[in-house]
Amino acid sequence: MKKFLFTYAAVLSTIWIGYGVYALITNQPSAGVILGFGIAFSLCLFVASWFSSWIMRHYKRIDSMAKTMFTKNKKLRGVKDGK
Numbered sequence: 001m002k003k004f005l006f007t008y009a010a011v012l013s014t015i016w017i018g019y020g021v022y023a024l025i026t027n028q029p030s031a032g033v034i035l036g037f038g039i040a041f042s043l044c045l046f047v048a049s050w051f052s053s054w055i056m057r058h059y060k061r062i063d064s065m066a067k068t069m070f071t072k073n074k075k076l077r078g079v080k081d082g083k
Helices: 002-025 031-057 059-080
Strands: none
16 A cells, blocks of 8 residues: 555656646746745655555554543543542
8 A cells, every 4th residue: 555655656756747847948937936835745645645655553552552541531520520
């Protein structure tokens, strides 16, 4: 899955940045904006791909931490409510 996400992000990034560079070369209006958007879009895609692969690698640990937090929270609420 990780390889697919990064390949997908690389292809889309190449398209957007390539179009931005093409716009700069041909002096199209708003070429800098297009290139800036392409770079920002690429960064967002790569960060999202990295984060999703990181969260899937740590899923079991995060799931157990969440269960522990919710269990402690319920116990504390029960004590405060006088139950």
